[in-house]
Amino acid sequence: MQQMTNRLTTELRRLSFENHDHCVSCGHPFREGDTSHLGYGYDDSPLYVCDGCINKLKETAIRHYFSPRPYDVPEPSSKLWRYMDFTKYVSLLSSRGLYFTRTDCFEDTFEGAKGFKKNKAKWDSYYFEFFRSAIKNLPEGYKCELSDSEVDEQAQKLLSDLEAGGKAHKKRTFVSCWHESEHESEAMWRLYSNFLANAVAVRTSYQSLYVSLGRDPSINIGRIKYIDLKKNYAGVNDAFWRKRESFEHEREVRALLLDFECQDLGKIVPCALEFLIEEVFVSPKAPPWFARLVNDVNEKYGVAVKVSPSELVEDPFF
Ligand SMILES: [Zn+2]
Incomplete structure (x- = not known):
C-alpha cells in the first residue's frame, strides 16, 4: 500500500x-x-x-x-431563509460577511447537549464500559499489563475528558442558522426579528450559501435532526446536529465551523453577497417607505438584488 x-x-x-x-x-x-x-x-x-x-x-x-455525516445535506436548490432586523441586514452588507454565533451564546441551553442531565448516569456507565473494554482489549500481539483498578482509573479519566471536551467544544463551534422552506413563514417573522416593522428576510439556497462561503470544505452545511432527547442521546459527534423535537418548527439548516483560536462570542466569515442573497423580502408589518430604504442601502453597498414585499400582505378577495 x-x-x-x-x-x-x-x-x-x-x-x-x-x-x-x-x-x-x-x-x-x-x-x-x-x-x-x-x-x-x-x-x-x-x-x-x-x-x-x-x-x-x-x-x-x-x-x-469512512463514517457517514451526522446530518443530511439539502438539495442544491433547497430554499433557505434568514429573518433578521434591519440593523443585522446592514451589518451583513457592510461587513460583507456572515455572522457565525458561538454555540454557548444561544438561548437554547441544550445547544450541543448529548441528552437530559437526569439520564447522564446511563450515558456515563455506557462510555465507562466502552473505555474499559478498549483499554483491556488491545490489538493482536499486545497484552494489557494494567491491574483492574488501573483500568478503571484510566477509563474514568477518559470519561472525564469526554465530558470536559463536550463543554469546551461549545466555545469552539460557530454556527449560522437558516430556515429551510419553499415559502415565507409568518411564524419566523415573529420569532427572529425583535422589531417586526423593521425586519427583512434574506432568501438563499443551499448551493448559493455554499458558494457564497467560498465552497469551503471546513464549513459543514446540513439539516438539524430533531429527536426525542427524553428517550435518546445525541452521539458524541452528532450533538451540534441534534435538537429537541420542540424546535421542529425551525426546520433549521446550519452552517457550522470549528475555530480553536477565536475567543469572541461570534465571528464574521467573508461571504460573497452577490451569490448569497437571491432575494430580500421586507416585513409584512413594514411601513411603505421601508422597501425604498432597503433598496437605498443595497445600492450604497453595491448589492444588486430584488427587494420584494412580503407575500403575506397580498390582498385577499372573498
Ligand atoms: Zn471506486
Whole structure:
C-alpha cells in the first residue's frame, strides 16, 4: 500500500467534501468502516476513491475510515431563509460577511447537549464500559499489563475528558442558522426579528450559501435532526446536529465551523453577497417607505438584488 503524503490541496478537500458518500471513480457508496482514499491520479487530478479503485492513484495523500455525516445535506436548490432586523441586514452588507454565533451564546441551553442531565448516569456507565473494554482489549500481539483498578482509573479519566471536551467544544463551534422552506413563514417573522416593522428576510439556497462561503470544505452545511432527547442521546459527534423535537418548527439548516483560536462570542466569515442573497423580502408589518430604504442601502453597498414585499400582505378577495 502506498505511503501517505498528507498533501491535501483545497481542490482535493473540496472533492472529498462534495462527494463524501461515494467513490468519484466507480460511484461505490461508502459504508461505515469502509476505507476512503484521497490522493491524485496519473494526470495529477485530485481523486477520492474506494478500495477497488486505488490503482487509479499515483499518490495517496491520506486514507480515512469512512463514517457517514451526522446530518443530511439539502438539495442544491433547497430554499433557505434568514429573518433578521434591519440593523443585522446592514451589518451583513457592510461587513460583507456572515455572522457565525458561538454555540454557548444561544438561548437554547441544550445547544450541543448529548441528552437530559437526569439520564447522564446511563450515558456515563455506557462510555465507562466502552473505555474499559478498549483499554483491556488491545490489538493482536499486545497484552494489557494494567491491574483492574488501573483500568478503571484510566477509563474514568477518559470519561472525564469526554465530558470536559463536550463543554469546551461549545466555545469552539460557530454556527449560522437558516430556515429551510419553499415559502415565507409568518411564524419566523415573529420569532427572529425583535422589531417586526423593521425586519427583512434574506432568501438563499443551499448551493448559493455554499458558494457564497467560498465552497469551503471546513464549513459543514446540513439539516438539524430533531429527536426525542427524553428517550435518546445525541452521539458524541452528532450533538451540534441534534435538537429537541420542540424546535421542529425551525426546520433549521446550519452552517457550522470549528475555530480553536477565536475567543469572541461570534465571528464574521467573508461571504460573497452577490451569490448569497437571491432575494430580500421586507416585513409584512413594514411601513411603505421601508422597501425604498432597503433598496437605498443595497445600492450604497453595491448589492444588486430584488427587494420584494412580503407575500403575506397580498390582498385577499372573498
Ligand atoms: Zn471506486
